[in-house]
Amino acid sequence: MNNQIEKRIELKAPVSRVWRALTDYREFGEWFQVKLDGPFVAGQVSRGHITYPGYEHIKWEAVVQKMEPQRLFSFTWHPYSVDPKIDYSKEIPTLVEFRLEETPTGILLVLTESGFDKIPSDRRLEAFRMNDGGWTEQMKNIANHVAQKL
Amino acid sequence: MRGVRAQVFAALGDRTRLALVAKLCGGQPCSISQLTGGSKLTRQAITKHLRVLERVGIVHSVRAGRESLFKFDPGPIDEIKGYLDFVSAQWDQALSRLKLFVED
Numbered sequence: 001m002n003n004q005i006e007k008r009i010e011l012k013a014p015v016s017r018v019w020r021a022l023t024d025y026r027e028f029g030e031w032f033q034v035k036l037d038g039p040f041v042a043g044q045v046s047r048g049h050i051t052y053p054g055y056e057h058i059k060w061e062a063v064v065q066k067m068e069p070q071r072l073f074s075f076t077w078h079p080y081s082v083d084p085k086i087d088y089s090k091e092i093p094t095l096v097e098f099r100l101e102e103t104p105t106g107i108l109l110v111l112t113e114s115g116f117d118k119i120p121s122d123r124r125l126e127a128f129r130m131n132d133g134g135w136t137e138q139m140k141n142i143a144n145h146v147a148q149k150l
Numbered sequence: 151m152r153g154v155r156a157q158v159f160a161a162l163g164d165r166t167r168l169a170l171v172a173k174l175c176g177g178q179p180c181s182i183s184q185l186t187g188g189s190k191l192t193r194q195a196i197t198k199h200l201r202v203l204e205r206v207g208i209v210h211s212v213r214a215g216r217e218s219l220f221k222f223d224p225g226p227i228d229e230i231k232g233y234l235d236f237v238s239a240q241w242d243q244a245l246s247r248l249k250l251f252v253e254d
Contacts, residue, residue: 005234005237005238005241007238007241007242007245009245009248009249011248011249011252011253012253013252013253017252018252021248021251021252022248027251030251031244031247031248031250031251032244032247032248033244033247079237079240092156109245109248111241111245113237113241116155116159116234
């Protein structure tokens with residue numbers, strides 16, 4: 001387990017095609033399954049609602065951060081805020097980044113979602129890197145690093 | 151639950167508390183004296199950190215005679231892992247749909 005999610009996927013399509021799918025609000029809505037009210041604009045709030053069957057009552061809200069053409073698209077949001085009774089706006093949002101890298105056969109899309117906590121240093125982050133069920137072991141490993149500081 | 155998760159992350163985002171968790175996660179309950187032993191921090195400081203961990207359920211205190219012992223509970227950390235696994239699975243699905251969409 002880490003405090004950041006990272007995904008890499010190869011897309012056999014030109015960079016302009018991938019960029020449009022990510023940043024055109026209608027195209028984004030197609031694959032993300034959300035109906036957005038209007039275009040993405042850096043620095044502005046994007047609103048809409050989920051179109052995934054059974055979740056149509058869920059609102060989508062994100063703040064677009066960066067739109068660097070054909071390189072980087074990012075927004076902050078409250079991931080999978082599916083409980084209408086909870087006011088997620090008080091929580092610190094996570095940052096979602098889509099980075100595009102050209103490869104000989106298409107595009108490598110690197111998605112990261114970060115900020116599941118506010119841990120500042122790499123040392124602390126290491127503490128969250130827990131393998132499947134093996135976190136107790138990891139905790140013991142970091143004990144050596146930190147115990148003498150106690 | 152997400153508010154609670156943020157608190158669990160915050161509770162763990164401190165070197166002293168992480169070290170306390172590292173000492174306790176072997177499963178053996180420890181007294182404050184045991185946890186303070188070899189430390190530069192005072193009993194009071196250690197107690198304060200233990201209370202932070204206790205509030206989010208990572209440790210529980212149990213009475214043993216006249217002493218309080220502190221015991222590790224893996225529940226909240228397991229829950230966070232489950233949550234991140236869920237978000238991760240959602241991204242896998244969304245990116246698969248994106249792939250079909252652009253490669254069409």
